[in-house]
Amino acid sequence: MATFKPFKAVRPLPEYASEIASLPYDVMDSDEARIEAQKHPLSFIRVEKPEVDLPPEIDLYDPAVYAKARENLYRYLQEGYMKQDEKPMYYVYREIMNGREQNGLVGLVSVDEYMSGVIKRHELTREDKEQDRIRHIDACNAHSSPVFLTYKHQDSINEVVERVKKNHAPEYDFVADDGISHSLWLIDNPEDIEVIQKSFAALDCLYVADGHHRTASAAKVGLLRRQQHPDYTGEEEFNFFMAVIVPDNQLKIYDYNRIVRDLNNHTVETFLHLVEDKFEVTKLPAVRVFRPTHKHEIGMYLAHSWYCLRPRYGTWDASNPVASLDVSILQNNLLHPILGIVDPRRDKRIDFVGGIRGLEELVRRVNSGKEAVAFVMYPTSVDELMRIADAGEIMPPKSTWFEPKLRSGLFIHLLE
Incomplete structure (x- = not known):
């Protein structure tokens, strides 16, 4: 079975969402990030790549960089740009790029299921990149950006997603500078939550689509927290990490x-x-x-x-x-x-x-x-990705490029 839990996200207030949302840390360099931060002062790139607020010559792995990430993250809360939801829920995150729609569900997946292989990977990771994300998550005490997973599509899940989109106004609905549309709906109805949770529990596995380093790092921070809290029950927030899960029939892989x-x-x-x-x-x-x-x-x-x-x-x-x-x-x-x-x-x-x-x-x-x-x-196909992951094999590096990219800053998972 695959665990997928609702959670209380820290999110931007609707009027700030478009200015806060940023591309993930791994698709721009520091110079590009500084330009982004100048153009959009509230951009979440200040958390994703906090060196934008430090001297240009600083080592990207300096402890001050991770400390700045934490400072910048909690400033959004302290200054009223973000707040945490009062009850656990799922979120529908829709992106539209060149007329093609992609609908993801935002929730929490299990550290144990990543370690046991229920969440299947298809790429190797590099130790230096893992350590960078581990230090970032640990310093922020939060998953500041989601991992990107996929699953073999289920009608029961899709029906809930489409009904929520049809019957409710989105919390966020904006078009980013690159022309990609981003919309977010809340799923807080207990019956809908139960349907989603049970539908995922009936799946044998989930697949990492994009973000292997974020996935591995999030799991390792969870294991680190267990060592720090030997009396853990398994229900603490650090036993789970944040993911956007998109059905396989809505994914597009580019060359x-x-x-x-x-x-x-x-x-x-x-x-x-x-x-x-x-x-x-x-x-x-x-x-x-x-x-x-x-x-x-x-x-x-x-x-x-x-x-x-x-x-x-x-x-x-x-x-x-x-x-x-x-x-x-x-x-x-x-x-x-x-x-x-x-x-x-x-x-x-x-x-x-x-x-x-x-x-x-x-x-x-x-x-x-x-x-x-x-x-x-x-382009590599989604079927090829799944067959390789099912076989326990590893793709060569840089085999897949997914678009549209998930924006960071629209939802954050606190570890405590």
Whole structure:
């Protein structure tokens, strides 16, 4: 069974929601965050990336950064921009991007179920990034931004969500600077809460969609608090962490593309010759950009030209759900053996560009001479993600890019 609990969120007062809501910490750098904070003085980026209120030269892992995050978080409460709900409830969080609607339920999931594998992951995490989030959660004594989970859609849950949206006015309803619409409804009716709780309890598992570091860190803070409170009962707030759970049939995964700094001492001609050993290579004259239209088709931009790469028969294991991913095929047949990218998680020669930034960004960077070659991937599917998680396997890094991103600051879970 999957535990999903209502909770008493700390939330912005409706008149401040649009100014407080911010992108999550991991989709902008410090300079971009400072611009955001200047444009929107109430932006929750001051909690997500609190270095915006500290000297630019400060080490991002300095204790003062985490102390500032806590100070900024509780200032919202002290100055009356936020307050905590008086009773536990669920929240419907709807986002609309380019006409496509995504409805998530906001509630709490279980630390124990993450540790036992009921909440299934599909990516590895990095220790340094985990430690950063652990220190942030611990200092704030709160989950300041949600993790993003998915589940195999259930009619019983969807019926409650749609009825609440139809019959009640939203608490928040605004369009952010990027054109994405954000709306929030409250689910405080005991009968609706019971239906949602029982429907999730009937599920075998939940899946991490996005936010593996936040998920792992939230669980580890829960375990840390248990050590600090050896008489814990299991019902304390620190035994749970905040999640937005979206049904699988409403998710959209975008391409997550690769760009490499150099050709590993190969000339363009030698590089193309090596690639042709494992891929059918078709040069595409007179195209501005090329986006693959189906699985096992990869776009490549090199020396002011676009190419279509199709892996040759036998270059991957079709029976293996990880090996048959296009990102794996590219890694195993080109990035590693030809370009020398052994560990894409740590190699500084490779970078990853979410498809939402557009293919023109890849062209610009290669044409600038700072990068040598870019690869455009066909998006991983939600079914592939679930099959890999069900098999207990791990995807290569940067296999999925989800949009729209969940905004931070619309709901916060206090650990005490």
